[in-house]
Amino acid sequence: MTVTSVHKDPEARSLTFTADFAAPVERVWQIWEDPRQLERWWGPPTWPATFTQHEVKPGGRSHYFMTGPEGEKAHGWWQFTVVEAPTTLQFDDGFADENGEPAPEPPAVHATVTLTATNDGTRMVISSTFSSLEHLEQLAAMGMEEGMREALGQVDAILAE
Amino acid sequence: MDKVFHALADKTRRDIVQRVLVSPQSVSVLAGEYSMSFAAVQKHVAVLERARLVTKQKRGREQLVSADPDTLRHASQLLDRYEQLWRHRVRAIAEILSEDTDNIEDNKEQS
Numbered sequence: 001m002t003v004t005s006v007h008k009d010p011e012a013r014s015l016t017f018t019a020d021f022a023a024p025v026e027r028v029w030q031i032w033e034d035p036r037q038l039e040r041w042w043g044p045p046t047w048p049a050t051f052t053q054h055e056v057k058p059g060g061r062s063h064y065f066m067t068g069p070e071g072e073k074a075h076g077w078w079q080f081t082v083v084e085a086p087t088t089l090q091f092d093d094g095f096a097d098e099n100g101e102p103a104p105e106p107p108a109v110h111a112t113v114t115l116t117a118t119n120d121g122t123r124m125v126i127s128s129t130f131s132s133l134e135h136l137e138q139l140a141a142m143g144m145e146e147g148m149r150e151a152l153g154q155v156d157a158i159l160a161e
Numbered sequence: 162m163d164k165v166f167h168a169l170a171d172k173t174r175r176d177i178v179q180r181v182l183v184s185p186q187s188v189s190v191l192a193g194e195y196s197m198s199f200a201a202v203q204k205h206v207a208v209l210e211r212a213r214l215v216t217k218q219k220r221g222r223e224q225l226v227s228a229d230p231d232t233l234r235h236a237s238q239l240l241d242r243y244e245q246l247w248r249h250r251v252r253a254i255a256e257i258l259s260e261d262t263d264n265i266e267d268n269k270e271q272s
Binding site: 015023028126 | 247
């Protein structure tokens with residue numbers, strides 16, 4: 001796996017992330033489509049996600065919650081706007097109350113995912129557009145800094161092999 | 162923070178922030194730069210002020226507008242953290258995918 005590029009644009013309120021995986025497009029699609037695989041990577045490191053609903057189709061909705069270190073729960077929802085298996089996904093991602101009802105604030109993040117075949121596997125491009133930095137603030141509060149430390153630890157571990 | 166992105170969504174306002182980052186400017190000097198009324202420019206400055214992207218100070222008869230770099234820095238720090246979240250996710254995805262090829266359970270990487 002390589003993170004090929006990251007493009008941050010504070011003025012356009014967006015972040016675009018490109019990564020290459022050594023697996024076919026159909027296989028990478030599954031990590032989005034299968035909720036059991038999705039919940040293994042969606043949550044920040046100390047906030048694992050559990051998907052209770054996951055309808056990968058245009059207009060389909062997903063519900064999930066993330067469980068924090070103290071057992072606290074943060075609920076979230078997705079609504080799919082574009083689903084073209086196995087290459088394109090677009091959805092809005094927002095926070096919800098404990099009943100799964102979308103919270104009015106902060107506004108949702110719009111995500112676009114595209115998977116394309118490469119010589120060695122799949123290139124995944126994720127683009128997130130924020131209408132609000134508050135959503136980011138909340139995510140940042142959910143152990144992202146720990147994520148950064150863990151990340152550095154993992155890099156060390158890989159290099160040591 | 163919500164206000165920051167809203168404030169920066171407008172081209173004129175982004176331009177104002179860039180100008181006052183270089184050096185503080187009066188509202189009237191700024192107004193001379195755009196083909197819009199003084200009142201319209203004043204309105205843009207007020208939006209930026211509410212988002213704490215700029216501050217306004219009285220200097221004699223003039224209102225001097227300066228940038229607040231802390232707010233901009235904070236916005237870009239948040240994007241940095243979001244980047245870290247995606248780095249974590251990509252790594253976790255790669256780990257899941259690697260299980261397909263190495264099925265040796267007892268050799269599972271743990272970090």
